[in-house]
Amino acid sequence: MAHFVIIGAGECGARAVFALRQKGFDGDITLVGSEPHAPYERPPLSKAGLAGKADPKFVAAKDAYEAGRIRLLTGMTASGLDTAAHTVALSDGSELAYDRLLLATGASARAFPNAAGASSRIRSLRTYHDAVTLRAALQPGKRLAVIGGGFIGLEVAATARQLGADVIIVEGLERVLKRAVPEDIARHIAERHRAEGVDLRCGVSIESLAEQDGKAVIRLSCDEVIEADLALVGIGARPNTALAEAAGIVIDNGIAVDDRLRTSAPDIFAAGDCCSFPLALYGGRRVRLESWRNAQEQGVLAAANMLGADEPVSAVPWFWSDQYDMTLQISGLADGAVTHLRRDLAEGAFILFHLDAEGRLLAASGIGLGNAVARDIRLAEMLIAARAHPDPAALTASNVKLKTLLAA
Numbered sequence: 001m002a003h004f005v006i007i008g009a010g011e012c013g014a015r016a017v018f019a020l021r022q023k024g025f026d027g028d029i030t031l032v033g034s035e036p037h038a039p040y041e042r043p044p045l046s047k048a049g050l051a052g053k054a055d056p057k058f059v060a061a062k063d064a065y066e067a068g069r070i071r072l073l074t075g076m077t078a079s080g081l082d083t084a085a086h087t088v089a090l091s092d093g094s095e096l097a098y099d100r101l102l103l104a105t106g107a108s109a110r111a112f113p114n115a116a117g118a119s120s121r122i123r124s125l126r127t128y129h130d131a132v133t134l135r136a137a138l139q140p141g142k143r144l145a146v147i148g149g150g151f152i153g154l155e156v157a158a159t160a161r162q163l164g165a166d167v168i169i170v171e172g173l174e175r176v177l178k179r180a181v182p183e184d185i186a187r188h189i190a191e192r193h194r195a196e197g198v199d200l201r202c203g204v205s206i207e208s209l210a211e212q213d214g215k216a217v218i219r220l221s222c223d224e225v226i227e228a229d230l231a232l233v234g235i236g237a238r239p240n241t242a243l244a245e246a247a248g249i250v251i252d253n254g255i256a257v258d259d260r261l262r263t264s265a266p267d268i269f270a271a272g273d274c275c276s277f278p279l280a281l282y283g284g285r286r287v288r289l290e291s292w293r294n295a296q297e298q299g300v301l302a303a304a305n306m307l308g309a310d311e312p313v314s315a316v317p318w319f320w321s322d323q324y325d326m327t328l329q330i331s332g333l334a335d336g337a338v339t340h341l342r343r344d345l346a347e348g349a350f351i352l353f354h355l356d357a358e359g360r361l362l363a364a365s366g367i368g369l370g371n372a373v374a375r376d377i378r379l380a381e382m383l384i385a386a387r388a389h390p391d392p393a394a395l396t397a398s399n400v401k402l403k404t405l406l407a408a
Contacts, residue, residue, distance in 0.1 A: 009033020015299030
């Protein structure tokens with residue numbers, strides 16, 4: 001009987017094992033995860049999980065693995081991979097033989113380059129354990145320093161302010177979310193954080209970061225010193241590729257896969273945050289996506305292709321972020337856009353549409369209270385998938401429904 005092994009028990013790996021069963025695979029399945037928990041969703045970690053309002057939001061109940069005849073190994077890592085022998089060595093000294101293997105190893109938080117070693121006062125946020133550790137510093141009278149004005153840093157800052165902690169954000173670039181969202185949306189987000197009492201500083205470089213006398217101490221290049229009860233480092237993530245690289249698998253900004261999620265090694269696939277792949281929708285450009293929905297979708301797609309489906313990656317990239325009562329949603333990739341059009345919605349919500357030189361819609365970015373932009377972003381996603389060239393005047397006219405453009 002065939003044995004499929006999945007390394008990485010996050011969102012992607014968990015979705016893959018259940019998809020294998022749903023698609024009729026009757027062989028053995030082993031899911032290996034380094035954390036002590038069953039697979040859980042990571043987006044709540046910077047929100048309800050960080051606020052202490054919820055235990056991990058599990059992808060599935062633990063008894064679902066038993067019911068699905070899925071062998072779940074927690075607290076275990078893969079220490080070696082032999083692609084010729086089709087075996088994986090585990091941290092407990094055991095070995096798994098596989099017929100097909102999926103690498104869903106995810107990504108790890110980038111460490112600050114000048115930080116002086118490990119410290120309880122200098123933390124990152126990638127796991128439920130990280131969220132539990134951070135909770136103690138998010139109280140009235142405490143001060144949190146956030147290094148990096150990206151999604152994680154801003155979401156943690158919003159949660160911290162709602163819990164009563166003082167917050168300072170230090171961002172080296174001239175604005176927050178420089179690589180992720182248009183300037184209009186970044187400005188809107190920055191204004192809201194400042195209105196909530198966040199000390200937001202952009203265009204500021206850090207000389208050193210260390211723990212001193214029970215405080216996180218940040219020395220800026222201008223010689224100013226910032227002290228905080230805790231510093232959260234949110235400067236991005238790096239794909240976990242060590243296992244694949246040591247096995248001789250091709251690496252290119254992550255584990256390199258083709259549009260079917262196949263690696264350079266026979267019978268080995270990779271999916272989720274750890275892999276880069278060509279996206280036909282954007283001319284075959286190789287991308288690596290760190291998002292909840294991409295992890296879900298690629299887990300399911302990898303399962304199908306491990307079973308011989310031969311289906312290409314075709315989904316439109318989609319991202320979202322919740323901060324305070326605002327939700328930001330993005331569909332598509334705006335790189336290459338030359339025209340940016342604004343569509344105003346009710347209660348201050350708005351969407352920006354990003355078109356290339358030929359008028360093709362490449363991406364849409366929206367922000368508003370609650371789900372104010374969700375429907376229009378979903379319709380924009382469908383237009384992007386259709387490679388549509390919508391009428392620019394219609395995109396900006398609030399009285400023209402996007403659904404009519406899709407029909408056209």
